[in-house]
Amino acid sequence: MNHANKSASTSRKLDGSFGIYIHIPFCKQACHYCDFHFSTSLNKKDELVNALAKELVLRKDEFKNKYVATIYFGGGTPSLLAIEELKFLIDEVYKNYNVSEKPEITIEANPDDLISEPDSLSAAEMLPLTIFKDYKTIGINRLSIGIQSFYEEDLKLMNRAHNSEEAKKCLEEATKHFDNISIDLIYSIPGMSNERWIDNIETALAFDIPHISSYALTVEPKTALATFIKKGIIKNVDDDLAQEQFHILIEKLEGAGFIHYELSNFGKEGYFSRNNSAYWQGIPYLGIGPSAHSFDGKHRGWNVRNNSKYIKSLDKNIVPIETETLSINDRYNEYIMTGLRTIWGVSLEKVAQEFGESYKTYLLAQSEKHIMEHLLYLDDGKLLVTKKGKFLSDGIASDLFKINLS
Structure with a gap:
């Protein structure tokens, strides 16, 4: 081709x-x-x-x-x-x-x-x-x-x-x-x-x-x-x-x-x-079609979840999309969720560089009990799930999230 x-x-x-x-x-x-x-x-x-x-x-x-x-x-x-x-x-x-x-x-x-x-x-x-x-x-x-x-x-x-x-x-x-x-x-x-x-x-x-x-x-x-x-x-x-x-x-x-x-x-x-x-790994993507999501690193968008509305909107040359700007907490939480699911893990250096030293300190503190329970481990500056922790990784990730209680 x-x-x-x-x-x-x-x-x-x-x-x-x-x-x-x-x-x-x-x-x-x-x-x-x-x-x-x-x-x-x-x-x-x-x-x-x-x-x-x-x-x-x-x-x-x-x-x-x-x-x-x-x-x-x-x-x-x-x-x-x-x-x-x-x-x-x-x-x-x-x-x-x-x-x-x-x-x-x-x-x-x-x-x-x-x-x-x-x-x-x-x-x-x-x-x-x-x-x-x-x-x-x-x-x-x-x-x-x-x-x-x-x-x-x-x-x-x-x-x-x-x-x-x-x-x-x-x-x-x-x-x-x-x-x-x-x-x-x-x-x-x-x-x-x-x-x-x-x-x-x-x-x-x-x-x-x-x-x-x-x-x-x-x-x-x-x-x-x-x-x-x-x-x-x-x-x-x-x-x-x-x-x-x-x-x-x-x-x-x-x-x-x-x-x-x-x-x-x-x-x-x-x-x-x-x-x-x-x-x-947080690489941007463009979602085309009804209900498709897009991500550019700092913003997330999602198209209307309805075929007729999608078609009618495009007939008028309008993309039927809603967007939100992700907060620093949102981006940190998403990185933790996706990173722990993969063999690439969560890089402490990346957390410090992209979100700040306070996030790295918070992550290490929150991880401590899971490391003690052999659900997480540190290897070469990366936080990863153990074999025992794999099935529980989404729950573990949520415990490491940064929540803005205000």
């Missing part, structure tokens, strides 16, 4: 990178646990894609002195977009921004969108599988596939659009065309035994996937899952089991050569998500 007309090799001096996140707010059906912004109606898809392109144009000067290192299609289900629509949006990025020579371009996808035709068709009736080749042709070089589980009962409980066989078939096909593949797996699903969880992990490892993102099933308010649990239709999530399965996950994946580089993310050497790693 030739984008030589617009690249980061421009003669103008650039002072760092940023990422672009493009939110595709459409899904075939609603997963029972999901509280992200999406619509199951595709009626406004064409208008929405045009609005996304317009927002890219209207916001092109926000990071004009930086280059785009990553482009990430998230959702929702970006794999519902046609190849032509994805290419249109990627082209708009190249037309309006300075893009690095080899950006990481990721698309989140569901297995049922990636496999070829249904098994009910005969070989003669089946069309050739081209989607993986098409993705590569338009510049996509990383797949993030929402497997969640290889067990039928788990997929039905979560109301996923694919089945177990489709999940396996998808990975068989994907690994023929892409080496940079991540999959999502969910643990602590009601009814999931440790044996079933181990089998899920081993099934994933058999496909030689270099990156796995794995999350405990979370019961979000106002989701179908929360309603089913409240009515007693489904058992509640067992926190003790979740912790057990989290430690099983770490043991299995580290034993297979994965690096546990972020609380929910495991990658082989050279296969960490560049997009997500940038988030966790």
